[in-house]
Amino acid sequence: MLSKVNFRIKTIYNILRPSEKKVADYILNYCGKLEDLSMTLLAKEVAVSQPTVMRFVKAIGYDSFKQFKLELAKNYDKENSIDILYGFSINADDKIMDLPGKIVATATSMLENALKSLSLVNYQKTVALINQSQHISIYAVENSMGVAHDLMTKLIYLGKSVTCHSDYYLQSIDASNLTRDSLAIGISYSGNSKNTVEVLKIAKDAGAQTIAIVNFENTMLTRYGDIVLSTSNDQFLYGDAIFSRTAQIALVDIIYMGVIISDYDNYTKKLDHYSRLIKHRGYQKEEL
Structure with missing residues (x-):
């Protein structure tokens, strides 16, 4: 802690x-x-x-x-x-009993680094752009796609017009149709995922405002982001980083809560309305 x-x-x-x-x-x-x-x-x-x-x-x-x-x-x-094992990377000699502590310690360390790396100025600008934009498109691949869908879902619950296609061709077409009133968000842990980089460039060329969510600031994706949000963690393993989504998901929650706080009464009313719409889709306690 x-x-x-x-x-x-x-x-x-x-x-x-x-x-x-x-x-x-x-x-x-x-x-x-x-x-x-x-x-x-x-x-x-x-x-x-x-x-x-x-x-x-x-x-x-x-x-x-x-x-x-x-x-x-x-x-x-x-x-x-x-001893919470900070600073230890996971290796082939680790005992299985040591892994839970190491993994939790690594995730905690990454979240601390993300907080340290987050530009509060760019965070505020991100919240403002989300509020101002008529439409938001989110682009990602592989591990980051789950994070992109999470952000899309949260923003839809706030009444935003959002798309998030998993197919590269649809992403490209979607990006080319954006306007100055649109916002394009590219999410990539490495910042060098070719599809995401190319699509964010298309969106920028179309006139949309752009945000790059990455781990490292000096990457191909950040070249096309009007705003850059970096999480800065350095744990490399399968798929660039096995823990890459930890900091990204936390950042999505930070963005989501920032948007809510920016217009609290309006957004909480929307959340209450949508929760009533889907309330019947969950079992109530008396039914269990």
């Missing part, structure tokens, strides 16, 4: 100044004794000024270095006494 301090750091990491990010990185990876951590030492270790350290402390919501250090100490001993 993220400590309160680490959570605050990762939430605002992308809007910190470069010098403040140096302090953030040092704190996130700090393994020494807390009693030895002083503002003077921290500034020296990171090669920044003490005022920079203080700006960082205030940026994450603390009035003083002492308050920051006390909060950091609350979960420090607990976090460092539990």
Whole structure:
């Protein structure tokens, strides 16, 4: 579980100044004794000024270095006494009994990295574009297709006009029919899935606004995204990354909740209406 301090750091990491990010990185990876951590030492270790350290402390919501250090100490001993296998990749020598812990730890680490990597500015722009667009088309292949369908379903429940074709030819035709009032979203863990890249380019050439959801920022897909949302995890295995959907699905939920919050009364009314429409399709408790 993220400590309160680490959570605050990762939430605002992308809007910190470069010098403040140096302090953030040092704190996130700090393994020494807390009693030895002083503002003077921290500034020296990171090669920044003490005022920079203080700006960082205030940026994450603390009035003083002492308050920051006390909060950091609350979960420090607990976090460092539990071996949750962070940083271990899965390999052929692993015992089956070790896998659940490793997999959960890896997924947790990826979600933390996703939070740290997410641009809050681009996130807000994404929510705004979804609200403004007359139509939304979502493109993906393979593992990312499940994520694309999840996003489509969520947006349909909010009353949005959304399409998500699995066939490349239909994707291409759909993309070519988009207009300036349309939004095209391409989802690819690697950012280099040829079909998704080509279709997002077609959509952009047609005049649509575009969003690229990827793991790595500097990829072919990001060349054609007006907005880029990256999740930044580095676990490679079968299918580019066996855990690739973990961060993507979390990002879909983040987008979905952001859209709801942007017009809460309107969207909750729609959700209530649609839930009433399909309520009879599920068994009630008294029927079980």
